[in-house]
Amino acid sequence: MRKGAWLGMVMLVVGVAGLTFATARSLPFLPRGSHLTGSDAMGGMMGTFLSGAQVPRITRAEAVALGNEVPLGASADRGRNQLVFRTSVVRLTILASPPWGKDMTFRVAGLTNPTIVVPQGAQVRVEFVNPDNDTSHGWLVSSALPPFRYMAMMGTPPAFPGSFAPPLGESYGGGMPSETITFRASASGRYTYLCPVPGHAQRGMYGVFVVAPS
Numbered sequence: 001m002r003k004g005a006w007l008g009m010v011m012l013v014v015g016v017a018g019l020t021f022a023t024a025r026s027l028p029f030l031p032r033g034s035h036l037t038g039s040d041a042m043g044g045m046m047g048t049f050l051s052g053a054q055v056p057r058i059t060r061a062e063a064v065a066l067g068n069e070v071p072l073g074a075s076a077d078r079g080r081n082q083l084v085f086r087t088s089v090v091r092l093t094i095l096a097s098p099p100w101g102k103d104m105t106f107r108v109a110g111l112t113n114p115t116i117v118v119p120q121g122a123q124v125r126v127e128f129v130n131p132d133n134d135t136s137h138g139w140l141v142s143s144a145l146p147p148f149r150y151m152a153m154m155g156t157p158p159a160f161p162g163s164f165a166p167p168l169g170e171s172y173g174g175g176m177p178s179e180t181i182t183f184r185a186s187a188s189g190r191y192t193y194l195c196p197v198p199g200h201a202q203r204g205m206y207g208v209f210v211v212a213p214s
């Protein structure tokens with residue numbers, strides 16, 4: 001990747017909270033990125049930039065609490081590994097691969113990769129946190145279905161405008177990077193949420209996202 005393009009992308013991503021779908025699609029690292037982990041040069045750089053001071057951070061204790069909390073208006077069914085919202089306002093906290101859980105999964109309301117059900121038309125706000133201390137992660141709702149290939153993000157654009165949390169760098173002593181996205185679950189159907197970092201959905205970072213007809 002040309003240095004200019006890379007820096008331009010990094011500057012874009014650092015200021016990221018309100019990235020639109022159109023902008024997101026133009027990010028060069030999405031289709032062409034390497035492993036965005038802290039263990040390779042590109043990933044390390046990505047992590048450094050994305051974990052910059054501009055990204056809000058939370059403590060480990062806060063992340064643990066948020067990862068276990070059943071959101072207001074939701075019911076968690078542990079037997080079915082399902083989180084069901086019946087409210088038109090949906091507030092979710094999603095943790096990426098926390099060190100206190102199973103590797104390469106999402107943690108939501110104390111569940112691992114749960115099926116998330118929201119009513120059609122719901123206004124969804126997701127606080128996305130990366131507590132993983134050695135890997136970057138993102139979150140995306142897409143209409144693609146598993147199994148996923150290594151480059152899972154190819155051909156899996158966000159299902160709804162804004163249903164994309166760009167990858168955040170890994171956690172370190174300064175706290176756990178977080179970001180908030182909002183989108184409207186405008187069309188009913190069965191979708192998938194997944195991590196767009198290459199190889200992660202393939203290794204299990206995904207779950208079912210259902211928009212129930214109203």
Ligand SMILES: [Cu+2]
Nearest residue numbers: 137195197200
């Ligand atoms: Cu990931």
